[in-house]
Amino acid sequence: MPPRGAHKCAAQRRDGRAVNKPVIVTESRRPSKDDVSPRARPHKPHPLVGAQFVIGAAKASQLPPPGVPEIAFAGRSNAGKSSAINALANRTRLAYASRTPGRTQQINLFALRSGALVADLPGYGYAAVARSVKRGWQEFLWQYVSTRSSLVALVMLIDARHGLKELDLEVLAQFVPSGRPVLLLATKADKLTTTGRRAAVASVATQLDDAFPFGAPQITIQLFSAVTRLGVPEAESTIASWLPEAAIGASWQNTDGEQAKKGPATRGSGAGP
Ligand SMILES: Nc1nc2c(ncn2[C@@H]2O[C@H](COP(=O)(O)OP(=O)(O)OP(=O)(O)O)[C@@H](O)[C@H]2O)c(=O)[nH]1
Numbered sequence: 001m002p003p004r005g006a007h008k009c010a011a012q013r014r015d016g017r018a019v020n021k022p023v024i025v026t027e028s029r030r031p032s033k034d035d036v037s038p039r040a041r042p043h044k045p046h047p048l049v050g051a052q053f054v055i056g057a058a059k060a061s062q063l064p065p066p067g068v069p070e071i072a073f074a075g076r077s078n079a080g081k082s083s084a085i086n087a088l089a090n091r092t093r094l095a096y097a098s099r100t101p102g103r104t105q106q107i108n109l110f111a112l113r114s115g116a117l118v119a120d121l122p123g124y125g126y127a128a129v130a131r132s133v134k135r136g137w138q139e140f141l142w143q144y145v146s147t148r149s150s151l152v153a154l155v156m157l158i159d160a161r162h163g164l165k166e167l168d169l170e171v172l173a174q175f176v177p178s179g180r181p182v183l184l185l186a187t188k189a190d191k192l193t194t195t196g197r198r199a200a201v202a203s204v205a206t207q208l209d210d211a212f213p214f215g216a217p218q219i220t221i222q223l224f225s226a227v228t229r230l231g232v233p234e235a236e237s238t239i240a241s242w243l244p245e246a247a248i249g250a251s252w253q254n255t256d257g258e259q260a261k262k263g264p265a266t267r268g269s270g271a272g273p
């Protein structure tokens with residue numbers, strides 16, 4: 001049985017409406033009696049489990065040449081990008097998360113077990129950063145998102161309570177026309193009631209309809225919480241679907257290789273306190 005939101009979209013597609021709507025998955029589906037037994041169930045993908053920190057790049061020349069598939073986690077400062085990477089990797093401090101906005105000041109790359117890469121991007125839109133510094137990062141970010149040829153998909157983090165902001169829409173406007181998929185994680189959902197969550201997702205869907213009147217079917221909206229792990233299995237499935245089979249880890253293991261908090265640019269500088 002498909003997830004509730006996807007089912008609704010399929011029904012809409014059949015009667016000719018909403019052909020290009022983003023797929024909305026509002027809640028994790030509860031198991032039903034029709035589900036196959038746990039033993040017969042295919043393994044669940046955990047594509048970020050076992051990820052290892054590789055390199056921190058503060059400018060384009062420090063990035064490795066494009067090669068293996070790359071997935072970037074983008075979003076406003078403090079949206080929860082690093083926390084989402086940690087939740088998906090089932091680690092507490094693989095990526096450095098902080099209450100202080102603007103902590104991730106470079107592109108931190110993590111290798112998945114197959115070698116595919118995940119990029120934790122610096123947050124945009126943090127007002128307290130000096131304008132010249134902010135312009136520098138943002139140009140680097142914009143350049144990365146719009147020109148990185150190995151970027152196969154984008155995970156965009158937004159605070160579920162605040163919806164899409166102008167800079168988020170600018171990034172999407174850059175990326176969506178390429179046809180590559182986007183997973184929009186409406187995070188910090190633990191801070192909302194059930195009604196609030198539904199309203200948040202509906203409001204984001206309306207924002208997307210307004211921003212992409214011709215449709216953006218490659219955008220999937222998923223409620224998420226790094227605290228309660230709401231949406232983690234769904235996000236894992238979506239991310240796994242973007243990667244070649246070999247890039248998907250099925251086991252649930254802890255490994256070393258956390259992102260260093262201090263050190264030279266090639267080892268996580270600027271990511272730590
Ligand atoms: N309640 C709650 N707090 C969260 C969640 N995700 C992140 N946070 C908190 O939000 C703050 C920012 O999280 P980060 O993961 O560092 O955010 P970021 O987007 O990586 O921030 P920058 O790197 O500064 O752009 C931290 O205090 C996190 O603990 C969530 O799902 N629920």
Ligand SMILES: [Mg+2]
Pocket residue numbers: 081082083096097098103104120123
């Ligand atoms: Mg961060």
